[in-house]
Amino acid sequence: MEELSAEIEHVSRIVGRYFPIYETRVTPNLFSFFVRTDETTLETKFDQLRMEMTPLRYVPILTLENGEQVIHVQKRPKATYRSTNMNLILLVATIGTTVFAGMIHWAGYEGIPLYSLKTLAFGTLFFAFPLLAILATHEFGHYYMARKHKVAASLPFFIPSFPPLGTFGAVISMRDPIPNRKALLDIGIAGPIFGLIVAIPVTAIGLYLTGVGARPLPANIGEGGGLVFFPPILFQFLESVIPVPHGVLSHPTLFAGWVGLFVTALNLIPAGQLDGGHIARALFGKKATYLSYGSLLVLFTLGFLYFGWMIIALLIMLLGATHPPPLNDVTGLDLKRKVVGSSAAVMLVLCFVIVPVAQIPIISDxxxxxxxxxxxxxxxxxxxxxxxxxxxxxxxxxxxxxxxxxxxxxxxxxxxxxxxxxxxxxxxxxxxxxxxxxxxxxxxxxxxxxxxxxxxxxxxxxxxxxxxxxxxxxxxxxxxxxxxxxxxxxxx
The missing domain is CATH 2.60.40.10 (Immunoglobulins)
Structure with missing residues (x-):
């Protein structure tokens, strides 16, 4: 009991240095301090409080309850993290699977044997490198902005996969709670913006290479059928600027650019733990829950046209359809961030396509x-x-x-x-x-x-x-x- 009293007094002194306390309530594993705040200094002082408490393994949470501002403080369990060896192992594995996918694309593009130095070199240069550059830049955007807001984050975990992509993308793990809605928006939108900055020139280069070395479509579909990838609005705009002949094979770099645009759209869906879910929670607060469930309903409906959307909707639900609040859910966004956050909807529309991929069936007649x-x-x-x-x-x-x-x-x-x-x-x-x-x-x-x-x-x-x-x-x-x-x- 004396230890608890000493802990309450210790935490109370820390909170009291930033905010006047007029009531304290104690429940198991949670201290609640009712405080008076000044709107002009609220965000700065709360962030200073967070920074002081983080090394002590305390997590402060600012809420508005019945018109009163309450700071809840709870003890954070000691966390253990994997070494960066795992990041390195996954990166090497993903490079290998993506290079192999690139070899398949280049062999099909040039009509040459799969296993050769040429397919290895050109598959890496024209597919694996641009695709991994898009994904790595996307994750770097999240990582950079997290560090800027003094939020601990892991290095990217790349996920290897099978062809035709060779990767399921990459993720970073937030090791600290998001401090406020500004940080939530900045971290959430940085990835799509950074990734799109690379995806656009990759797509443009792919269009140019497709036109310069135009190769006619093969007369015959392969034994397993074929796939056709439909272009989003942004892709169509770039194609109008850099036109390519009709009826030719797409250059592997063009496919990498298409994947970059698709990944951007996928991440910007305003649901759950996706980047779009972070942005929506920052913009709309608790009301973002309705947007998340509405997006899931749209995905399930679109699943009748393209089954992949149903799978994505199920994954979002498994990972959590709602988004947790930041530590400071009281302070809102400034006008600049509202404008930047709204641009996410524009990027989503430009990069989204209702049916991204369709199977070309084998027709024998x-x-x-x-x-x-x-x-x-x-x-x-x-x-x-x-x-x-x-x-x-x-x-x-x-x-x-x-x-x-x-x-x-x-x-x-x-x-x-x-x-x-x-x-x-x-x-x-x-x-x-x-x-x-x-x-x-x-x-x-x-x-x-x-x-x-x-x-x-x-x-x-x-x-x-x-x-x-x-x-x-x-x-x-x-x-x-x-x-x-x-x-x-x-x-x-």
Whole structure:
């Protein structure tokens, strides 16, 4: 009991040096001092009180309760922190995974083998370096502003991941409570501003490199399909200034810039512990809770268009949908900070895109087309011949899918035609001549087409009349789709 009384008296003397105390209340683990304050010096004196109490492991919290200003003081448990070795290990791992992602992007961009010194060097230079520069600058903004406000913060913890990014970003840990709403806003908005300052020129450089070394899109989608990334407003504006040709591959640096803009938008969502949540709490105080839940509702709704938003909304909820108050939640923001804080909404709109990524599905399809009118799909055709002749019937096959297709062709002669001596063979041409076969084989790139010849042998004993012949085709890899058309042969 004597120790408690001595502790209360000790804490009371410290608080009393900055604010007149007119009432003291004691509850387990919490001392509450009702104080009189001067608005002109409140923020400065409270910050001085915080700085004096921090080494003593006390945390002061200034609140307004029923019109009275109360300073709650609680003992802070002794904290232990990981050494910077963990930061270094994660940084090295993230550099490795991001460089590997860059190698994949560069190999795909140039159409060269993945494992080579060129993909290692260029993947690092044109993807890993700019992406990590954006993320590191973002986290440095938080760290710099935290140190400026004398808030202890850890070095960035980079998070390695799988391609196509190679990283989930980075975070820093605040080791001290945020002192006031000014510090909360400054620390929260510094990361997006710093990161965007780097992301914009990276995107611009990526647009320039995409245009200078324009590489046409590949004719075929890969076996796993493909991804298309949709540009936010800021990206579209930069593209209007630095236009790129249509239908070309994006340079890996351009993708790194796009990721930087997307990360900026993601962090500025005004919910939970995101940077946008910090900014909203600084601007609107307790009312920011409504904005946080409203943002989650919007994300869940957008999740019907892009499922990733639902996952992000769930993560925000798991980490905490509401934001704790700063130690001094009484002192508001000055006009300059309100303007800067409002700019976060502008940055969010410029960098946000409702559907950031979409899957390009594999489409396997083809069509038969007429030789004389290749724009016309072929479902039926007819011609007249004489008995005891050989007729070369030509038609086109067009790959209407988005992958390279191997199409097997076949004919279907009815029994009576086979008995009478009819035959129909596909003519396969090669450098040395041609080869006839009962089946035809065609290999086509997406949107590609080729002319095929079916050599029909009409026997001498063929009676005058109409004969039906079916030509069919199927994509060998999948066994579908299977298509056919009917050929009516009129023997005169």
């Amino acid at each position: 083809f069509e038969f087309r007429e030789a004389d009118e290749p724009w016309q799909e072929l479902t039926y055709d007819n011609f007249s011949v004489s008995a005891n002749t050989v007729y070369n019937y030509s038609f086109f096959i067009n790959n209407t899918g988005n992958i390279r297709e191997n199409i097997t062709l076949a004919t279907n002669l009815n029994r009576s035609m086979i008995r009478d001596g009819w035959d129909a063979l596909f003519v396969m041409k090669y450098k040395g001549g041609e080869l006839e076969g009962m089946e035809g084989y065609v290999e086509l790139n997406a949107s590609g087409e080729t002319n095929m010849t079916l050599r029909i042998y009409i026997p001498a004993g063929a009676s005058p009349g109409n004969y039906s012949l079916e030509i069919s085709g199927v994509v060998r890899e999948f066994g579908f789709p299977e298509k056919s058309f009917e050929l009516i042969i009129r023997v005169q």
